Amino acid sequence: MxxxxxxxxxxxxxxxxxxxxxxxxxxxxxxxxxxxxxxxxxxxxxxxxxxxxxxxxxxxxxxxxxxxxxxxxxxxxxxxxxxxxxxxxxxxxxxxxxxxxxxxxxxxxxxxxxxxxxxxxxxxxxxxxxxxxxxxxxxxxxxxxxxxxxxxxxxxxxxxxxxxxxxxxxxxxxxxxxxxxxxxxxxxxxxxxxxxCLAVSGRCLLSAWMNDRPANLGQCTHPCRFDYRTAGLAASDAEPDHAGIELDVEERTRAGAPAWTVTQDSGWSHIWSxxxxxxxxxxxxxxxxxxxxxxxxxxxxxxxxxxxxxxxxxxxxxxxxxxxxxxxxxxxxxxxxxxxxxxxxxxxxxxxxxxxQAASSGHRLPLVARTGRRLSAGSWEMAVLAPWQCDRPVEILVPGLKRPLLQPQHCRVENHRGETARQVHPGTSAILHCDHPDLAPGLFLRACT
Structure with a gap:
């Protein structure tokens, strides 16, 4: 129902x-x-x-x-x-x-x-x-x-x-x-x-003030996403390479109750993000x-x-x-x-x-390729988006959150020189030889855990 x-x-x-x-x-x-x-x-x-x-x-x-x-x-x-x-x-x-x-x-x-x-x-x-x-x-x-x-x-x-x-x-x-x-x-x-956005419905002046790029004309440089730290803090005390520090920040009229938490990674903090x-x-x-x-x-x-x-x-x-x-x-x-x-x-x-929490960069599953034209039965043009280890399984992102696996023993990847490849690199093209029924133009392939 x-x-x-x-x-x-x-x-x-x-x-x-x-x-x-x-x-x-x-x-x-x-x-x-x-x-x-x-x-x-x-x-x-x-x-x-x-x-x-x-x-x-x-x-x-x-x-x-x-x-x-x-x-x-x-x-x-x-x-x-x-x-x-x-x-x-x-x-x-x-x-x-x-x-x-x-x-x-x-x-x-x-x-x-x-x-x-x-x-x-x-x-x-x-x-x-x-x-x-x-x-x-x-x-x-x-x-x-x-x-x-x-x-x-x-x-x-x-x-x-x-x-x-x-x-x-x-x-x-x-x-x-x-x-x-x-x-x-x-x-x-x-x-x-x-x-x-840090501002009300995106009406922010930070970018215009700091970089002369008005957000309200579509030129926002997103300074709210930049990393910041206290300029006067001595390097020996700042521990700039120490990751994962969290600092509770109080507001003057509500002392004793944290207003928000600032997280510091590698010595820098996202204060406004x-x-x-x-x-x-x-x-x-x-x-x-x-x-x-x-x-x-x-x-x-x-x-x-x-x-x-x-x-x-x-x-x-x-x-x-x-x-x-x-x-x-x-x-x-x-x-x-x-x-x-x-x-x-x-x-x-x-x-x-x-x-x-978002997946950490080390645990995020990257998209490795996107299917292009079907060249012939079982052969697909591929745009490579990230380092693709061709001897490892990948999953096809089929609409409907379906994630069938492509096993390396059932397919072959050919690099731009026409050679069977164990790895292909982002920014290059490749040909995927595979007759998996879920392959279609415009689908993404993603690395597996």
Whole structure:
């Protein structure tokens, strides 16, 4: 019996075409991406009009939707760039199917197809006003940067023409429920996984102040993730090579009660770095409330990271519909992908907050390769992602959290010189000779314990 009758949309990041392919392959219902301007991820190349046409064609092939970010907070001199961006996004994008890899083509469609984006993700009220004038036919989704944290703000954005609101990550379960009940005639989405920001909904000035790279224009250098230590501490006393020191920090008005714990590794500390958000255990709650979309952060993360996280959340959402739930399995997979501790964030009351430790670098199972084209029966083009010991078993990351093993005695790896290899190196290509029935284009292979 289903654990819920409502299935939220799973919304995944697509920082480039490789990442888009990965999240679609592992089950995203929708993707969010940016063009080459004003998309709050200046470090990502973004999608040109031609690439966006290809992305839309691939998404339609999978029955997925595409939302385009125009969520930077522009200055006056950037308004013409915003206008030009919106005018281009208001038009359909074409794609010639013959330019797609064979497994993305749809023989039932004409060679050239045209598709339009399904929504604009916007943060600035001025950009919203321009979008309603230039592209009134495209739904507007308010970004987390809009910091929608109460029902009056939700009603305001609804009245201004927004059809979906991304609620602030600083909200707890009670606040989310209250806002949705007070303003029910609009869709809501919430972040359920990924990086959290030191500032309110990402509106941070650290990067601009320290490095002249404004986060609100998509140029954040993430100084909150840097390592710090007390500059005046003598080297002989600091023990810079001593790892694993934890220091409880008190606040002046609450002396005697630790406000937080600073962890030091190799003499340096992450003073400002928040944990990563992880709400997979609470997906049934979101479904029961009727949250329209569950959003995963990570347009700057690797395709492999995005694929693994999407696989977990896709499986968890499908499990709810199938009447089962396997939180231990989900957390084991997510802790393997994480590089920082995972946390329930602000979702639970302070006294009930949960934290899970990421797998240490020595125990993390790396992705060693990704399948490309099928060259012939039982032969696959492979992109090597990490040192691959070909005489050891690896597991195929099959969507649905299925992890069948490839045993070395049943396959052969050929390096770029055409030689049978015992090891291949990252950044090179290889050919995998194996007739395992679960192999398919776009799947990742992972080392085993």
């Amino acid at each position: 289903p654990l819920t009758t409502f299935s939220p949309e799973l919304l995944a990041p697509a920082g480039d075409m490789s990442r888009l392919d990965a999240v679609l392959r592992y089950g995203a219902d929708a993707v969010y991406l940016g063009g080459t301007e004003m998309n709050l991820r200046a470090g990502a190349a973004g999608f040109t009009p031609e690439a966006l046409g290809t992305a839309l064609a691939k998404a339609r092939r999978c029955g997925a939707r595409v939302y385009c970010c125009v969520n930077a907070l522009p200055y006056e001199h950037q308004l013409e760039t915003v206008r030009a961006t919106l005018e281009r996004l208001a038009q359909p994008f074409s794609c010639n199917q013959q330019t797609l890899e064979p497994h993305w083509r749809d023989d039932t469609l004409p060679d050239t197809t045209e598709n339009s984006i399904d929504g604009l993700i916007i943060a600035d009220p001025g950009v919203l006003r321009m979008a309603r004038r230039i592209a009134p036919h495209i739904p507007v989704h308010m970004s987390t940067q809009a910091n929608t944290a109460n029902s009056e703000s939700a009603a305001f954005w609804r009245d201004m023409g927004a059809s979906r609101l991304n609620l602030a990550r600083e909200l707890g379960a009670a606040d989310i429920r209250a806002i949705m009940r007070a303003v029910p005639d609009v869709e809501y989405e919430t972040f359920v996984h990924g990086a959290m 928040p944990h990563d958000l992880c709400l997979v255990r609470y997906l049934r709650w979101f479904a029961v409330q009727g949250v329209a979309a569950l959003k995963i952060e990570g347009r700057m993360k690797t395709a492999g990271y995005a694929a693994q996280v999407v696989d977990v959340y896709r499986t968890a959402v499908d499990d709810l519909a199938a009447g089962r739930f396997r939180p231990a399995l989900y957390m084991r997979e997510l802790c393997n992908t994480a590089t920082r501790p995972l946390s329930s964030g602000f979702f639970l009351p302070r006294g009930r907050r949960r934290t899970w």
